Amino acid sequence: MSVLSGIRVLDFSRYIAGPYCASILADLGADVIRIEPVAGGEDRLLVPVTEEGQGALFLQMNRNKRSLAIDMASKEVEPILSRLIATADVVVTNMPVDALKRQGLDRERLVAVRPDIITTNLSAFGQSEALRAKTGFDAVAQAISGAAYLGGSEDAPSRAASSYVDYGTGLAGAMGTLAALIERMKSGKGQDVQASLLATAMTFINAAHIEAAAKGTDRQPWGNRSPFSGPSDFFATLDGFIAVQVVGNVMFQRWARLIGRPELAGDPRFASDSMRGLNGEQLSVFMRAWCEGKSTAEALALLARAGIPAGPVYSPRESLTAPDIAASGVLHPTEVAGAPAPLPLAELLVRFGDSATGIRSAAPMVGEHSAAILESLGLSAQEIAVLFARHLVGAPERRGMAKAAGSPRP
Known part of the structure; x- marks a missing residue:
């Protein structure tokens, strides 16, 4: 049995930090439902790699999830969302507080629907009064933390090629959510889990801040060379x-x-x-x-x-055929509709000897599971058909998404 079997997560987030947090929970066996607009979220299109234009980041962040495409701006779907929220253990978002309220996803409203719900919000700058309305992305956090300065050269700062702040924030959100689930088992109470890009960025380079405060050190950019050891x-070399x-x-x-x-x-x-x-x-x-x-x-x-x-030092393409990487089993060949060949999705970062975890299905098409999810909430086939006809709920033009190699999703 999977670690989080029986746990339902509603994922309203976009891009990397929030979706990555939810994907970890999905890899651990939770039923994660991605809630997105009828036409699909914009984050589906970054770095397109399939015939349908689905992007590499989207495919990584949304494996093992189901998709419900719904018009959240419509008053007519509010009762449906409330019914869905009532079935959820966790709601994952990555919006400023004001945006959460506009979307009806603030904790006050969610707790009114389900008192023991766990809310996990991954923001750019945290929830302090002065910063909670600000928006930002990974590169901004790298810049203001000092990491881009130190990792660059005397001529220019440089951001890391990987969006490590986003990924780190997603990991923090997943860790906090798992802790909140354990606490709920003890007390019966839900939790409000908060993580931010700013906190992650500052944490990951905190040693430099500590040194600067303790010794008055003003480190200069060090690029690829470590200032703490050597060589x-x-x-x-001759060939690389x-x-x-x-x-x-x-x-x-x-x-x-x-x-x-x-x-x-x-x-x-x-x-x-x-x-x-x-x-x-x-x-x-x-x-x-x-x-x-x-x-x-x-x-x-x-x-x-x-x-x-x-x-x-490999290029990403060279990494794909590197013997050590192949032997590690880190990359899982996953069949994705519209892709020319199985795509190498990175597996869950941790392994469990006795639990079924990891990649079970590819990222869903827009609204791929809309009908099934609505039916599970008690809507009739006629009611669902009306929602589709009025474009209040979306479904994919083509069904039957290919599954990841291995056992099918339960």
């Missing part, structure tokens, strides 16, 4: 680049012997991780010289024998 950088990260005195001694410079282990400039970080550019010079004339495979083999953590 820790990316280095060119490799990442190398040396941490600790014992490992540094092994590295120094490997490159033929054992005397560096006794050099006061490199006496500790902090000193090696401070003088890391000189260590990178030594490492670049060692890499010259070596292929990526040759350099990595020598580093592995010396017990030095290192790896090749």
Whole structure:
């Protein structure tokens, strides 16, 4: 049995943080229903990869979910939504407070429908009076936290290629939701779970804030090189680049012997991780010289024998065929309607030995499950047909979405 079997989640969120939070709950076995406009949410279209234009981000964030496409602006569907909310354990949103109220998704209204409901809202800046109306995306949070500054160069700041703030906020939301479900089992009471992009961004680079406050340090951009140990950088080989990260005195001694410079282990400039970080550019010079004339495979083999953590710098396409990644089972080939081949969706970040978790079905078409969900709420076939005819509820033009390889959705 799945970990969250019997738990129903309504997902009103869009883009990454909220949908990722809900997808984790879906991977753990919850019945997650994505509520979206009759024509579908705009987040379906980012990075389109299928014939229907569904995007890569959407396919990742919405696997294992069902779709109910409904006109939330219509007064006529309010009773239907209330009936659906009454069946839900969790409601996931990612809107400012004012937007939640306009949509009728504020906690006061939801609790009136189901007193023990858990509300999980992932906002940009949190719920303080001064900030709760502000909107923002991942890059904004990276920028204001100081991460984009430190990760760039002297000429320009640089955001990370991955929207790690969004993903981290989704993880935080899922963690908080799971804790709230446990608390409800004990007390019978629901919880209001809050997470924000700002809190995630500040948390993930908090060591830099602590150092700045404690020592008055004003770190300059460090790009790919770590300021806390060394050598820790990316280095060119004859046919590509490799990442190398040396941490600790014992490992540094092994590295120094490997490159033929054992005397560096006794050099006061490199006496500790902090000193090696401070003088890391000189260590990178030594490492670049060692890499010259070596292929990526040759350099990595020598580093592995010396017990030095290192790896090749791959493009996303190269990652797909990398032996280590294939062996890990992280990517799950999933059949998606309109895609030329099964698509590699990243599995749930944690594994359970005795529970059925992971990817069971691809992201749904717009309104793919509208009829079934409405029927489960007690609406008759005639009532449902009227809603479709009046475009208050949407359904896909083509049905029968392909399932992920493996067992079908229960």
